[in-house]
Every structure is written in C-alpha cells, then in structure tokens.
Amino acid sequence: MKVSRRAALSEDERLDALGRLLTDTEIPMRLRVAGVIVLLYAQPVSRIVRLSIDDVIRDGETVLLRLGEPASPVPDPVAALLLEHIANRDNMNTATNSASRRLFPGRRAGQPAGPDHLSALLNEVGVPTAAARGAAIRQQLLELPAPVVADALGYHDKTTSRLRNETGGTWSRYTPGDHAKSPTGRVPQGTSEVGSPPVPRA
Structure with a gap:
C-alpha cells in the first residue's frame, strides 16, 4: 500500500477534523465513520470500502x-459511532442489498460504495483523504x-520503515515483543475523548 507524497495534515488539523466528525451530526453518518477510519487508522478509501x-x-x-x-482497539466515542453506523447503514432498503454485510454498501447488489465517490465526499466535508492518511500514519x-x-x-x-525515517521517529531500534496492546485507547494530546488507535498495513 503506497502512501501519497502529498503534504500531510498537521497534528492539530488531524485532531480538529477528528473532533468535527465525532460531534457534527449534520455530516452524514457514513462520511463521519469513513473519515474517522482514515484519520485514526491511516486507511486508504479503496480499502475502507472493502471492509465488512x-x-x-x-x-x-x-x-x-x-x-x-492483531485487530485494532476502537476508542469509546469512535466505537459508539461505528456501531450506530452498522445499525443504520445506507442503501440497505432495497431487496438486493437487504442482507449486505458491507460496512459501506453501494447502490448495486453485492457491491461496496465507490471509493472515488466516497473520497470526493470526504474532501467536501474537510477530510482530504491523502493528507489525512499521511498525518495518521506519521503520528x-x-x-x-x-x-x-x-x-x-x-x-x-518497508513503507512504515521509510516513513519512520522521514518523520524522525525514535523507534529505529526495536526489540520484538508484546507491543500489541499500545495501538489504541491512548488519548492524543489536545483531546480528552478520542483515543489514537494503531495503524493499518499499506
């Protein structure tokens, strides 16, 4: 999975966007959930639409x-949003989609939402996907x-090692062990509610 060279959001911009998605009920639920997955887990939209x-x-x-x-822990406010989305997914009222297990069902039976269309909608609500994903992975x-x-x-x-070197991360030497518990549940600086989960594979 390649990470775009486009300039990443600053950490303040990432947290501001995250807070807006968690609290702004005027933004459609599917965009709030998809945007949070980008901002927390650095997932490309093309992969997000394949989730079930x-x-x-x-x-x-x-x-x-x-x-x-391992699977990534989901912080409480995000978990509540995710579960609400699952219970009220779009495009589930047609007979062809009534049994869909897609996290983001498309209008056509068995198909997920289109990644390009979803990415464009996320940009419209202030989540430039490439820049948001870059900020999340670097953090x-x-x-x-x-x-x-x-x-x-x-x-x-190789992708994460290269990005680590670019960001000047301090984990250049690493001893394998049980580090799996740290990936989520941390509360990022500057926010009292949102935990910063682990990052996905690209």
Missing part, C-alpha cells in the same frame, strides 16, 4: 476493527515501532 461488518469485532465491552493483526510512527504499525494497520514494513 464482520471486521468489527465485539469482545465484551471492547470493540475492535480488523485491519491487520503512529512517532509513538510505535514501524513493524507494529505495519502489522496492525496492514502496511508493508
């Missing part, structure tokens, strides 16, 4: 999103070893 509701895992009170291995690499980020978010390890 089976990729959202409930383990007691915990909600996980399967993007890589993860400042806090976690590149191999952990690659596994959790579905990125190629």
Whole structure:
C-alpha cells in the first residue's frame, strides 16, 4: 500500500477534523465513520470500502476493527459511532442489498460504495483523504515501532520503515515483543475523548 507524497495534515488539523466528525451530526453518518477510519487508522478509501461488518469485532465491552493483526482497539466515542453506523447503514432498503454485510454498501447488489465517490465526499466535508492518511500514519510512527504499525494497520514494513525515517521517529531500534496492546485507547494530546488507535498495513 503506497502512501501519497502529498503534504500531510498537521497534528492539530488531524485532531480538529477528528473532533468535527465525532460531534457534527449534520455530516452524514457514513462520511463521519469513513473519515474517522482514515484519520485514526491511516486507511486508504479503496480499502475502507472493502471492509465488512464482520471486521468489527465485539469482545465484551471492547470493540475492535480488523485491519491487520492483531485487530485494532476502537476508542469509546469512535466505537459508539461505528456501531450506530452498522445499525443504520445506507442503501440497505432495497431487496438486493437487504442482507449486505458491507460496512459501506453501494447502490448495486453485492457491491461496496465507490471509493472515488466516497473520497470526493470526504474532501467536501474537510477530510482530504491523502493528507489525512499521511498525518495518521506519521503520528503512529512517532509513538510505535514501524513493524507494529505495519502489522496492525496492514502496511508493508518497508513503507512504515521509510516513513519512520522521514518523520524522525525514535523507534529505529526495536526489540520484538508484546507491543500489541499500545495501538489504541491512548488519548492524543489536545483531546480528552478520542483515543489514537494503531495503524493499518499499506
């Protein structure tokens, strides 16, 4: 998975966009959820539209999103939004789509939403997908070893290693071990509600 060379959002811009998606009920639910997945987990829209509701895992009170291995924890406010979206997905009223398990069903039976169309809509609500994704992956690499980020978010390890070097991350030396618990649930600086989850594989 390649990460665009387009300039990433600043961390303040990323957190501002994240806060807006979590609180602005005027923004359509599917755009709020898709945008949050980009901003937290650095996922490309082409991959987001392929997610199914089976990729959202409930383990007691915990909600996980399967993007890589292990599945990434979903912070509470995001989990609530994600579960509400699943219960009220768009394009589910037609007979052909009534049993769809797509997280973002398209208008055609069995097909997901179109990635280009969804990306354009996200740009319209203030989430430039390439820049948002770049900001999310770089923030993860400042806090976690590149191999952990690659596994959790579905990125190629060469991609995360290169980006880590570009961002000046401190994880240039890394001892394998149980680092899987840090990927989500952290509350990013500057926000009291949103946890910063692990990053996907690209």
